[in-house]
Amino acid sequence: xxxxxxxxxxxxVHRIGRIGTVIAIAVMLGIPVTMCTDFDMWPKAADLLMxxxxxxxxxxxxxxxxSVTYTPILGSSIYMSLITGNVSNIKLPCALNALDIAxxxxxxxxxxxxxxxAIAVSSLIxxxxxxxxxxxxxxxxxLLSSPTVQVATSYMLPALFGCMFIRLMVTNPAGGxxxxxxxxxxxxxxxxxxxxxxxxxxxxxxxxxxxxxVMILSSWLLFKSGQVKVIQEGQPSAEEKQPNTVKNETIxxx
Amino acid sequence: xxxxxxxxxxxxxxxxxxxLLYISxxxxxxMRKAWRRALELGIPKKTILEVVKSSAVFTVIPSISVIxxxxxxxxxLGVPWSWxxxxxxxxxxxxxxxxxxxxxxxxFQSAGAMAAANNYQxxxxxxFVTSICILAGMITNIFCAKRIQVSMTRYRKSKGxxxxxxxxxxxxxLVAAFIPYIILGGSVGIVVLIVSACVSAVMFYxxxxxxxxxxxxxxxxxxxxxxxxxxxxxxxILG
Numbered sequence: 001x002x003x004x005x006x007x008x009x010x011x012x013v014h015r016i017g018r019i020g021t022v023i024a025i026a027v028m029l030g031i032p033v034t035m036c037t038d039f040d041m042w043p044k045a046a047d048l049l050m051x052x053x054x055x056x057x058x059x060x061x062x063x064x065x066x067s068v069t070y071t072p073i074l075g076s077s078i079y080m081s082l083i084t085g086n087v088s089n090i091k092l093p094c095a096l097n098a099l100d101i102a103x104x105x106x107x108x109x110x111x112x113x114x115x116x117x118a119i120a121v122s123s124l125i126x127x128x129x130x131x132x133x134x135x136x137x138x139x140x141x142x143l144l145s146s147p148t149v150q151v152a153t154s155y156m157l158p159a160l161f162g163c164m165f166i167r168l169m170v171t172n173p174a175g176g177x178x179x180x181x182x183x184x185x186x187x188x189x190x191x192x193x194x195x196x197x198x199x200x201x202x203x204x205x206x207x208x209x210x211x212x213x214v215m216i217l218s219s220w221l222l223f224k225s226g227q228v229k230v231i232q233e234g235q236p237s238a239e240e241k242q243p244n245t246v247k248n249e250t251i252x253x254x
Numbered sequence: 255x256x257x258x259x260x261x262x263x264x265x266x267x268x269x270x271x272x273x274l275l276y277i278s279x280x281x282x283x284x285m286r287k288a289w290r291r292a293l294e295l296g297i298p299k300k301t302i303l304e305v306v307k308s309s310a311v312f313t314v315i316p317s318i319s320v321i322x323x324x325x326x327x328x329x330x331l332g333v334p335w336s337w338x339x340x341x342x343x344x345x346x347x348x349x350x351x352x353x354x355x356x357x358x359x360x361x362f363q364s365a366g367a368m369a370a371a372n373n374y375q376x377x378x379x380x381x382f383v384t385s386i387c388i389l390a391g392m393i394t395n396i397f398c399a400k401r402i403q404v405s406m407t408r409y410r411k412s413k414g415x416x417x418x419x420x421x422x423x424x425x426x427x428l429v430a431a432f433i434p435y436i437i438l439g440g441s442v443g444i445v446v447l448i449v450s451a452c453v454s455a456v457m458f459y460x461x462x463x464x465x466x467x468x469x470x471x472x473x474x475x476x477x478x479x480x481x482x483x484x485x486x487x488x489x490x491i492l493g
Contacts, residue, residue: 009291013284014400020280021392027276028342028389031269032381039260041378048382051356055387059348063390071395071402072424078399080284082391083277085343088432090316096425097312097474098305102297106421107406110295116288117302118309123281125313126320127274130341133321134333141325151489152482153319158436158443159481160316162450163474164429168422170458176415178422185430193434208431215427216420223419230415 007109010076013116017079024083062205069208075112077119084123088204093160094118100171180228187218256372261332270338277342308471315478326350330365335381343388352384445488450481 036042043051063082070087071078074095081091098118104110133140143149169181188211195210196202202210222228260266292302323346327336330353339349353365356379362368368376410417436443454477461470 009287009294010403013287014403016280016283016287017399018396020283021396024277024280024342025389025392027273028385029382031266031273031338032378032385034269035260035263035266035381036378038265039255039263039374039378041260041375043375043379043382047359047379048386051352051359051379051383052387054355055352055383059387060390063388063392064394066391067394067398068402069424069428071399072406072421073428075403076399077284077288079392079395080281082395083343084281084341085345086316086320088428089319090313092428093474094309094312097308101304101308101470102292102301104297105418106425107403107410109291110297113288113292113295114297114302114305116284117292118305120281120285120288121306121309122313124278125310126317127278127341129314129317130320130324130337133324134337137325137328137333140321145322145325148486149318149322151486153322155443155446155482155485156316156319156478157432158439158446159450159478159485160474161429161432161436162447162452162481163454163477165433165447166451166454166458167473168426168429170455170462176418178419181422181426184419184423184426188427188430189433192431193437196434196438204431204435207435208428211427211431212424215423215430219419219423219426220416223416228419230418 009109010112013076013112014079017076021079021083058203062203065205065209069212073106074115074119075107077112077116080116080119080123084119084126086126089157089160090122090126091119093164094122096164096167100167177231178228179231180222183222183227184215184219188214255374257369257374257377258332258372260374260377261335261369263334266332266334270334273338274341304471308474311472312474312478315475315482320346330369331380331384332377335384339384343392344384348388349384352387353380356380356383441492442485442488445492446481446485449484450477453477453480 066087067078067082070081070092073092074081074087077091077095081087084091095115095118098104098114099106099111102110102114104114106115165185172178191214192207192211196207219228289302293299320340324333324336324340327340327346327349331339331349336349340346350365353368356376357363357365357368360368360376362371406421410421413420433447436447454473457469457473457476460466461473
């Protein structure tokens, strides 16, 4: 274990992630540089600034929010997730699923390792599926452009989040069980819903930024009032024992 | 030389191939390290293989939407650049918005009209705009990801039971953030959300009750497929 509290593995993965990200950015920018040099089609700097202005205003905050909000869940696999994209619709569900299968918890070495494996597999599969799409561009187009498939794929997010909601409710971190989870979900959902209906429309990135502090605050209040409890494995729940006999500090630092 | 001669040029295919090889190589490096670490930590190989199988099966279905995006995007950006952007950090909505912003600034009615005008010079600008504007997340990772993880790990360890709830709060907040958008998105989305939740709940119950562990790997894929079938049926019924 290193002095910063992370294992040698995690430190090494962060090092690879940082270097890998720098090279990935170089590759992403290197392709247009090579193309513009070869075809002599360099855009003027002033034009580029003008084209980028609006998009940067929109996507810089979104990118920062994604990095800050997904890292606590994805750990060191955040580097790979943001390089390969599709975080909320593919990578995040894969990571939560992997944590459940391995009975591991976020922000532990076990959780970090299984999340990384899941996201790596998912990234490779997506790259492979897109290659198949490129090779089959002509024959697949009529099928995938049909109204039925268009409708089905446009509702992928609710289909995913219905499953992720239930998964969060029924699965638990290793060695323990959190009770009253559904109570934790209500305040942030209602708060964001009220903002969207009565105040203003916000993009999802900002929505996540709002729900995190509301969720933490409401969870803390529920935890302190005994509405949310953590029960160690093998220990009977509050319902199974006498009411209010399970204390908040059931799991102590191992 | 016209726009699509450049956008579908052999050089761009080669560069995209090199780029994707690098990304795939990086992913494999991460995977090898994580695999070894998981075994060191005593996670059984069977469990790791279960994670691999479940992730692979689940990813195929959402990836179809990426291919659909490829069709619409390739009409504007050509095949190789669309292929690259959708295999890495990009998304259809972002790439199309970027192309539309360039076309708008150049006085074209749409990105399609810009491509049809056959001025290949604008393709360089599009490539730069799509590449630059989405880098913020990756740059933030370089400076902040490790600090965030160190803080989370320390906090989790020092806070005992509350640390477990705090940890859970982040994943829960992410799911909670999407639900209001789905609710406000209309009745079909709500039906899909409920169907997917019900399918998942039933499958989790079966896995727990009858100890059918292999079924657990298919819950997410099954919920996704049933949700999408429900979307088609609900659209026909509710309009």
